[in-house]
Amino acid sequence: MTVTISIFKFLQSTPDLNSNTLCQEKLTERESNPGSEMKEAEPEMAEEEGKMQQLRSKATELLLREEWKDSIEAYSNFISVVLNHIFKNHNQNPDPENLLKQQKSLCLAFSNRAEARFRLREYAAALKDCDEALKIESSHFKTLICKGKILFSLNRYGAALDCFRAANLDPQGTVNFETLNALLEKCKKFDFLSKTGSFDLSDWIMNGFREKIPELAEYIGAIEIKISEISGFGLFATKNVESGSVLLATKAIATERGILPQEEEDSGENAQLVMWKNFIDKVVESATKCSKTCSLINMLSTGGNEIDRQVPEVGFFRPEAEEEENNFLNQKVDVQKILSILDMNSLVEDSISAKVLGKYSGYYGVGLWLLPSFINHSCDPNVRRLHIGDHLIIHASRDIKAGEELTFAYFDVLQPFQNRKKQAENWGFICSCKRCRFEENLCHKQEMREVEMILGKGLDMGGAVYRLEEGMKRWMVRGKGKGYLRSSFWGAYSEAYQSEKVMRRWGRKIPSMGIIVDIIVDAIGSDERVVKVLVESLKRNGGLNIGCGMLEMEKVMKFGRGIYGKTMKKQALRTLLQL
C-alpha cells in the first residue's frame, strides 16, 4: 500500500480544494508572514482534530445506517475540514506521519462518499470521488471495488474488469476473495456478452420463466444511424445478418410496469396515466443525474421541426463513450422537449414478450430505449423486439443485407391496408413503407373490398382466399407483392387452413398452407401466429415425426429463431414453439 502523490500535486488536482478559497487565503497570509507563531496554532489544531474526529464518526454512522444523502453531506464537510487541516499542517509544522494519516482518512472519505453516491445512482459524481481516492492511494481496495461496481452499472465491463483485477492484486483482497472472485467472473461474462451478443435465455424458458430474469449485457452489433427513406433517421445494418441474429441489446433509460385493472375501463385508463406520470418522472430524473443520458435523449426525434438535427454516431451510445466528451457537455434538461421525445419514442411492451414470455394478461409496461428509438416502422419489418426485464433485445426476423434499413412493426401488420393505415394514424404518421405504397394502389379494387368485408364479418373464409388468389392473377401481382397481400389477409387464410370443413370445400382451389407460410415469412418476417398454424398442421398430419420430418423441423426451427432470436438452445425453442 503506497501513498503515491505529493501533497502539492494532490492539492492542485483536487477540485474540492482548488475551490476552497478559505485555504488559499490563509496560505497566502502565512506566506507573506513566514514567522507566524506555531504555539498559537496548537490549541486550534487540537480543536480541528477533534472536529474531524466527530465529523468522521457522524459520516460513518450515517453511511452504516444507509442514509446516503446525509452521509454524502457529512463526508463533504469532513473532506473540506481535512483539506484545510492538511494545508495548515503542511505549511506550519510539516509532519510526514500526520500528513500520511490525514491522507489516508481523506482517501477513505472519498471512497465512502463514492459508495453513498453510487447507492443514489449518482454515477458521474461517484466515479470522480473514486478517482480522488485513487489519486491518494492507487491500490485502495475498497475504492477499486466501488469503482468497478460503478463502471459495471454503467455497462463499462472492460474498465470494471480492470478495477476488479487491480483489487485482486491487493493482499487485503484475500479477505473478500469469494466476493471479488464472483465480481470478476460476472464481469468477464458480461464483457464477453457485450462483445458477442450471444445471449442464452434457455434455462429461464425451460424453467417456465419462474427463475430470476436472466441478466443481459449491453450489446451493439453491426448497425449505424443514417438518414432514412422512410422518415427522418433510421438504423441500418452494416453487414449481412442471418435471421435470428441479435443486433442490439440495451437497457431502458427508464421503465414503468404494472397490471392494469380489467373490469372498469376508467380505472384502467387512470392506472395507465399514473404509470405514465411515474415513467416521465423517472426519465427526467435520469437526464438530470447524468449529462450523457441527457444528451443522448436529446438526440432522439421530437417529431417537430428538426432542420438542425444531426445524424448521431452509434459510438455515442456505447457505454464506453466518456461523459466528459464534448458531445455530452452543457446539456440542459428541457422537460417539454423530453415530453415530445417520449411521445415519439416510448415503447409499450405489448409485443410477444408480454404475451408469450410468461407475463399476465392486463400487464402493461412502457419504457424508453435509446438506440431502438431510431428504428422506423415498416409493414414488412425485418427485425423484432423481445423485452426481457429492463432490456430490449432486437434481432433479425429474416435475413438482412448490408445497407438495409432495420424496421420493426409498431402495430400488428397481419392486417389489411386500411386497418394498418388507421393504426399508423393513431401513431401520428402516414406509413410510407414499401408494402403500404404497393397496397395503396390495389386497395380500391372491388374484389379487395369484398374480401375485406367477408373477413370483417367472419363469413366464408375459403371463398375469400379464393377470390383474393384469383384477383392477384388478374392484377398480375408477382413476387413480394403476393406475400404482402397474403399477409394482409392472413386472418382469412389462417381460419380456412384450420377448418376441416372449409378445406374440404376449398382445399383444391387455394394454395397449400406450406407455400403461403413460406411466402408470408419471406415478405414480412417470422410471426408466431403464422408459424403456430404451420406447426399445428404439421403435428396433425404427422409431418414432424422423427425421420420423415427433418426438413420441416429445420424450417420450423429457422422460423422460430426469426420470432424469438438465436437467444436459446433448440430445446427451449421447441418449448416456445410447443413442438
Ligand SMILES: C[S@@+](CC[C@H](N)C(=O)[O-])C[C@H]1O[C@@H](n2cnc3c(N)ncnc32)[C@H](O)[C@@H]1O
Ligand atoms: C421512434 S421514431 C423513429 C425514428 C425517427 N425516424 C427518427 O428520425 O429518429 C418514430 C417516428 O418516426 C416516424 N416513422 C416511423 N416509421 C414510419 C413510417 N413507416 N412511415 C412514416 N413515418 C414513420 C413517425 O413520425 C414516428 O412517430
